[in-house]
Amino acid sequence: MRQPNVSEINERDRGSPAYLRLSRKSVNSLGHLVPFSNKVYTGDLQKRLGITAGICILIEIKTENKGCAVVAIYSFYFGDYGHISVQGPYLTYEDTFLAVTGGSRIFEGVYGQVKPHQIVFPFKLFYTFYLKDIGDLYSQELLGKPVEPTPAIEPSPAANACDPQATIDNFTN
Incomplete structure (x- = not known):
């Protein structure tokens, strides 16, 4: 079964991410919170799907890797399709896997x-999703052939403008 891919892009228009420092330190450190919300597009960047929204808790700074480790708890909102919730340890300096903990509508029980x-x-x-107990509920909109993920990727002008033909029904903005 083909798995859905989505691209998350922070277009710097949502005030995201926000850094909530819980200590008097002027740099990021253990326990600081990072709430965020970004736009999500199909893997081929032709349609706007919705948003991600959640929070990360900083657990380790890895200066040698120019990154950090966080505990992430967030959801992908896909309009009328529903949402998928994920959580787990997330490393900003290498690829990791997060647990899919559930969802709603077509993703119920996933x-x-x-x-x-x-x-x-x-x-x-x-993102590449590896979902179980979803059956044949995927829409072709979620299974398009993804573009190669490079720093130059951008959503199509129609998807970026949220033109009706370039969004899913009732996408979360």
Whole structure:
């Protein structure tokens, strides 16, 4: 079965990410919170699907890797299709897997994992979902042939403008 791919793009228009420092340190450190919300497009970047929204809790700074480790808890919102929730340890300096913990509508009862691929962290990420118990509920909109994830990727002008033919029904903005 083919698995859906989506591209998450932070277009710097949502005030995301926000860094909530819980200590008096002026740099990011253990326990700081990072709420975020970014736009999500089909893997081929031709349609706007919705958003991601969630929070990360910083658990480790990895200066040698120019990154950090966080515990991530977030959801992908796909309009009338519903949402998929994910959580787990997330490394900003290498590809990891997060647990798919459930969903709604066509994703009700789904489980599995998702692999976020860093393109330009935290501004461009590419996700591959490995879902179980979903059956044949996928829409062709979610299964298009993805573009090669490179730093130059951008959504199509129609998807970026949210033209009706370039969005899914009732996408979350």
